[in-house]
Amino acid sequence: MSATPEIPVAGHVVTSRLRIRGGDTLIAISAAILAVIVLVAILAPLLAPYEPNQTDILHASLPPSSSHLLGTDELGRDIFSRLLYGARLSLLGPTIITVLAVFLGTLTAIYSVWIGGRFDAAVARGLDILFAFPSLLIAIIAVSIFGAGFVAPVLALVIAYLPYIARVVRSVALRERNLAYIDSCRMMGFSGIRICGRHILPNVRGMIAAQGTISFASALLDLAALSFIGLGPQPPTSDWGSMVSEGSNELLNGAPAQSLAASGAIVLTVVLVNLIGERLATRAARVVR
Amino acid sequence: MSEGRRPLLRIEHLQVDLPVAQEMRRVIHDVSLTVAPGEVLGIVGESGSGKSMTARAVMSLLPDGARVEGRLDFDGRPVAELDVKDLRRYRADDVAMIYQDPRAHMNPLRTIGSFLLEGPLERTKAKADAVARVVKTLKEVGIDDAERRLHQYPHQLSGGLLQRVMIAAALVAEPRLILADEPTTALDVTTQQEVIAILAEQCRDRELAMVLITHDLDLAAAVADRIAVMYAGVIVEDAPAESLYGGPRHPYTAGLLASRPHLDRAARLQTIPGRPVSAYEAGPGCVFASRCPFVEEEAKVVRPRPRELDGHIVACHRAEDLREELRTRSEEATSA
Amino acid sequence: MSLLEVRDLRKSFAVKGESGGTEELIAVDGVSFSLAPGATLALVGESGSGKTTVARIVAGLETGTSGEVIVDGVARPPGRQSRKSRKKFARDIQMVFQDPYASLDPTQSVRSSIAEVLREHFDYDKGRRSDRVAELLDQVGLDKRQGDARPGSLSGGQRQRVAIARALAVEPQLLILDEAVSALDVSVQAQVINLLVDIRAELGVAFLFVSHDLAVVRQVCTDCVVMRRGAIVERGSTDAILKSPSSAYTKELIAAIPRPGWRARRRAEIAAEVAGH
Numbered sequence: 001m002s003a004t005p006e007i008p009v010a011g012h013v014v015t016s017r018l019r020i021r022g023g024d025t026l027i028a029i030s031a032a033i034l035a036v037i038v039l040v041a042i043l044a045p046l047l048a049p050y051e052p053n054q055t056d057i058l059h060a061s062l063p064p065s066s067s068h069l070l071g072t073d074e075l076g077r078d079i080f081s082r083l084l085y086g087a088r089l090s091l092l093g094p095t096i097i098t099v100l101a102v103f104l105g106t107l108t109a110i111y112s113v114w115i116g117g118r119f120d121a122a123v124a125r126g127l128d129i130l131f132a133f134p135s136l137l138i139a140i141i142a143v144s145i146f147g148a149g150f151v152a153p154v155l156a157l158v159i160a161y162l163p164y165i166a167r168v169v170r171s172v173a174l175r176e177r178n179l180a181y182i183d184s185c186r187m188m189g190f191s192g193i194r195i196c197g198r199h200i201l202p203n204v205r206g207m208i209a210a211q212g213t214i215s216f217a218s219a220l221l222d223l224a225a226l227s228f229i230g231l232g233p234q235p236p237t238s239d240w241g242s243m244v245s246e247g248s249n250e251l252l253n254g255a256p257a258q259s260l261a262a263s264g265a266i267v268l269t270v271v272l273v274n275l276i277g278e279r280l281a282t283r284a285a286r287v288v289r
Numbered sequence: 290m291s292e293g294r295r296p297l298l299r300i301e302h303l304q305v306d307l308p309v310a311q312e313m314r315r316v317i318h319d320v321s322l323t324v325a326p327g328e329v330l331g332i333v334g335e336s337g338s339g340k341s342m343t344a345r346a347v348m349s350l351l352p353d354g355a356r357v358e359g360r361l362d363f364d365g366r367p368v369a370e371l372d373v374k375d376l377r378r379y380r381a382d383d384v385a386m387i388y389q390d391p392r393a394h395m396n397p398l399r400t401i402g403s404f405l406l407e408g409p410l411e412r413t414k415a416k417a418d419a420v421a422r423v424v425k426t427l428k429e430v431g432i433d434d435a436e437r438r439l440h441q442y443p444h445q446l447s448g449g450l451l452q453r454v455m456i457a458a459a460l461v462a463e464p465r466l467i468l469a470d471e472p473t474t475a476l477d478v479t480t481q482q483e484v485i486a487i488l489a490e491q492c493r494d495r496e497l498a499m500v501l502i503t504h505d506l507d508l509a510a511a512v513a514d515r516i517a518v519m520y521a522g523v524i525v526e527d528a529p530a531e532s533l534y535g536g537p538r539h540p541y542t543a544g545l546l547a548s549r550p551h552l553d554r555a556a557r558l559q560t561i562p563g564r565p566v567s568a569y570e571a572g573p574g575c576v577f578a579s580r581c582p583f584v585e586e587e588a589k590v591v592r593p594r595p596r597e598l599d600g601h602i603v604a605c606h607r608a609e610d611l612r613e614e615l616r617t618r619s620e621e622a623t624s625a
Numbered sequence: 626m627s628l629l630e631v632r633d634l635r636k637s638f639a640v641k642g643e644s645g646g647t648e649e650l651i652a653v654d655g656v657s658f659s660l661a662p663g664a665t666l667a668l669v670g671e672s673g674s675g676k677t678t679v680a681r682i683v684a685g686l687e688t689g690t691s692g693e694v695i696v697d698g699v700a701r702p703p704g705r706q707s708r709k710s711r712k713k714f715a716r717d718i719q720m721v722f723q724d725p726y727a728s729l730d731p732t733q734s735v736r737s738s739i740a741e742v743l744r745e746h747f748d749y750d751k752g753r754r755s756d757r758v759a760e761l762l763d764q765v766g767l768d769k770r771q772g773d774a775r776p777g778s779l780s781g782g783q784r785q786r787v788a789i790a791r792a793l794a795v796e797p798q799l800l801i802l803d804e805a806v807s808a809l810d811v812s813v814q815a816q817v818i819n820l821l822v823d824i825r826a827e828l829g830v831a832f833l834f835v836s837h838d839l840a841v842v843r844q845v846c847t848d849c850v851v852m853r854r855g856a857i858v859e860r861g862s863t864d865a866i867l868k869s870p871s872s873a874y875t876k877e878l879i880a881a882i883p884r885p886g887w888r889a890r891r892r893a894e895i896a897a898e899v900a901g902h
Contacts, residue, residue: 179727179728180722180723180724180727180728181727181728181729181730183686183720183722184720184722184728184729184788184791185730186685186686186706186711187684187685187686187711187715187718187719187720188715188719188741188742188745188746188791188795189708189711189712189713189714189715189745189746190741190745191708192708198741199730199732199733202730202732203730203731203732335810335811335812335813336781336810431891431892431893448672477671477672477837478671478837478878478881478882479671479877479878479881480671481881482880482881482889482890483889483891483892485889486889486890486891486894487891489889490891504810504811505811505883506811507882507883507884507885507887508883510883510885511883511884511887511888511889512889534885544812545811545812548811548812548814548815549811549815549840550814550815550818550838550840550841550843550844551840551843551844552839552840552843552867552879552882552884553843553867553868554843555843555844555845555863556844557819557822558815558818558819558844559815560812560815560816560819561812561815562816564780564782564783564810564812564813565810565812565813
């Protein structure tokens with residue numbers, strides 16, 4: 001009754017580490033569709049019929065047709081190609097944010113829990129303070145200092161998401177640290193690194209995966225929002241958020257293809273990622289001893 | 290047995306399956322027992338024996354999806370046929386349950402008083418009367434400053450006190466049967482003595498019947514009139530307490546008695562090899578066959594039916610043959 | 626020279642009192658005892674007696690407010706233990722904990738958890754290590770095949786055996802058992818008690834046995850110390866204490882144990898009886 005779906009990613013066959021049972025077909029499908037989206041993003045240069053930034057004023061604002069699947073925008077660029085290329089930045093940003101936030105957040109949390117005492121209390125307070133700042137606010141401040149584009153918002157959001165991950169990891173790590181098997185490791189004279197890395201970390205892995213996944217979805221939305229207000233990658237580079245914004249004029253003129261396609265892509269990806277993340281979170285909460 | 294009086298509780302061939310990970314697992318194979326009014330029955334068993342599930346079956350509080358077969362009658366009426374209203378009354382007035390962990394069964398955000406008054410206030414509008422009754426019951430269980438306690442929260446009371454509050458809650462409803470599921474397992478031995486003494490005293494004074502579920506054979510023997518020993522979802526022996534304690538007729542009972550550490554001397558303990566199994570893990574024959582020192586081929590294939598022997602009800606093919614053998618073993622085990 | 630010497634150990638906490646101020650909660654109140662190599666000593670008491678706190682301070686998992694713990698002539702350094710200190714004392718003292726469901730890493734197989742210990746403390750090659758793991762499993766009555774199992778598929782009794790094997794892997798002089806059999810079924814408890822007695826006979830390791838159960842203590846320990854509210858109320862050989870206890874508390878403890886012919890009595894009844902004398 002358990003099946004491990006094989007998800008093709010960029011030519012290799014990768015077996016998913018999710019052991020999926022009958023009731024989890026929804027997750028299997030979500031993961032499969034996500035894999036397709038990722039694949040498309042990676043293969044954009046091969047799949048896109050046109051150059052994304054190639055303007056063609058003569059063929060501007062065309063409706064969807066057989067030669068332009070989603071039509072063209074104000075500057076005559078093919079929307080479909082821009083969508084495919086846009087996927088790259090739209091997915092890369094959250095990936096970097098998630099990886100860095102998870103790495104730094106987990107490190108902070110487990111180290112803090114291990115040291116314990118006043119240090120841990122201080123770290124917890126610090127995380128609380130950082131956590132109180134809305135992520136977008138931090139990103140806007142970063143952009144106003146360092147300028148718009150890809151880098152500043154992404155790094156700012158790493159800082160914004162770090163406390164979110166750290167808090168969750170800290171609470172589960174604290175629970176594990178107080179269990180007898182950690183005491184046993186301490187008595188065996190194991191180093192703090194061994195105890196944290198080999199014993200605490202694997203036991204909080206589930207929660208980390210769950211929170212990381214959910215953070216990815218949030219980060220995607222936050223970056224799209226920043227792009228939408230023009231603080232993300234600057235033109236002519238396309239990502240989904242800026243496409244929603246660029247297409248908003250056309251929306252009023254009865255040509256919704258650009259905005260709709262870009263928002264649709266955002267919503268689809270976020271929903272799929274959240275579905276998987278929620279499932280991971282439920283499984284992490286049901287810890288079996 | 291029940292001397293001709295109608296038993297208060299009668300269970301016949303109870304069988305319970307529970308849904309676990311998308312399949313049904315047997316937790317009780319075949320349990321039959323009776324409790325007369327005012328009688329104390331001890332159900333003794335280890336992990337997986339099904340003793341707690343039996344109590345929950347009596348309360349009709351099995352987990353969702355449970356499949357129950359067999360008869361369970363309270364005061365002549367089948368519990369399974371009670372409608373919602375009658376079932377609520379049954380659980381509120383006729384039967385009361387006391388759990389191992391009182392803290393898990395009390396809302397930490399409500400006062401003790403609020404917890405205790407919930408039941409009585411459903412039956413009467415006169416709050417003063419209800420409070421008076423609750424205070425009186427608290428005093429009976431040894432909580433002298435009852436009025437003050439009513440305003441306290443569960444976290445302010447120790448485990449022993451809280452368990453007494455639980456008992457008071459059970460008694461206030463004036464039930465006819467109390468189900469006590471490991472009521473003292475989490476308590477210190479001195480507190481245990483107090484709590485058991487209170488339970489025994491209250492049962493005597495109010496002519497209550499009680500089913501005491503425990504893993505402690507000594508405790509059961511000291512308090513119960515009769516003891517039923519459960520293993521892997523089956524009652525292996527059912528006999529008057531003294532008789533069972535002094536002369537077990539089933540190899541498992543004898544093994545349990547012999548494996549307890551003695552207070553008066555250090556000696557190598559007789560053990561039962563292996564570990565206690567649950568009903569669904571037991572094979573087709575006798576549930577104890579895999580661990581029994583006297584097992585023979587028949588026991589591996591045919592499940593023994595309970596039958597009477599010397600006033601005991603025993604589920605063992607070789608009960609008659611083993612009488613002497615078990616008598617010698619238990620004498621060795623319990624002699625000073 | 627004694628293996629373990631505890632001198633005037635004290636442990637107190639500052640807690641918030643009911644009226645808002647801070648109160649001092651005394652968990653251990655001036656406890657002193659010693660243990661000879663290969664001896665067996667029980668710390669007996671009910672909840673709140675401080676017995677577990679004493680054991681954890683001896684183990685180095687907690688620190689006392691004052692007092693000394695001297696192991697094999699070397700005093701434990703005060704404050705939080707450094708890694709070096711922990712590693713050194715690991716060869717002297719090991720511990721088996723009460724809850725079999727929390728004392729093993731769920732992500733580690735039995736074999737690998739024992740091998741980890743061996744790798745940390747001994748310079749064995751792979752073959753010798755593997756042999757030693759098999760030896761230890763055998764010593765605690767586990768089948769070799771169970772070596773590849775994860776704790777999740779083991780019963781409570783089996784998990785405790787693994788915990789014991791792990792503790793013995795380091796070849797300690799003293800094994801602290803903190804209510805190590807209390808959470809086990811009666812028939813399994815008997816097996817583990819026999820195992821502990823056998824191990825002691827075979828290896829000569831000393832036991833510091835924390836328990837509330839006097840009958841179990843009787844099987845395992847020749848000496849015992851009765852604690853109440855952080856202090857020692859009686860000490861001596863287990864035999865003497867159980868046969869003729871001198872402290873009123875010990876008498877109360879013994880009288881409360883269910884046994885043939887025993888009847889549960891309420892405090893009021895016992896007090897009246899005592900007053901009547």
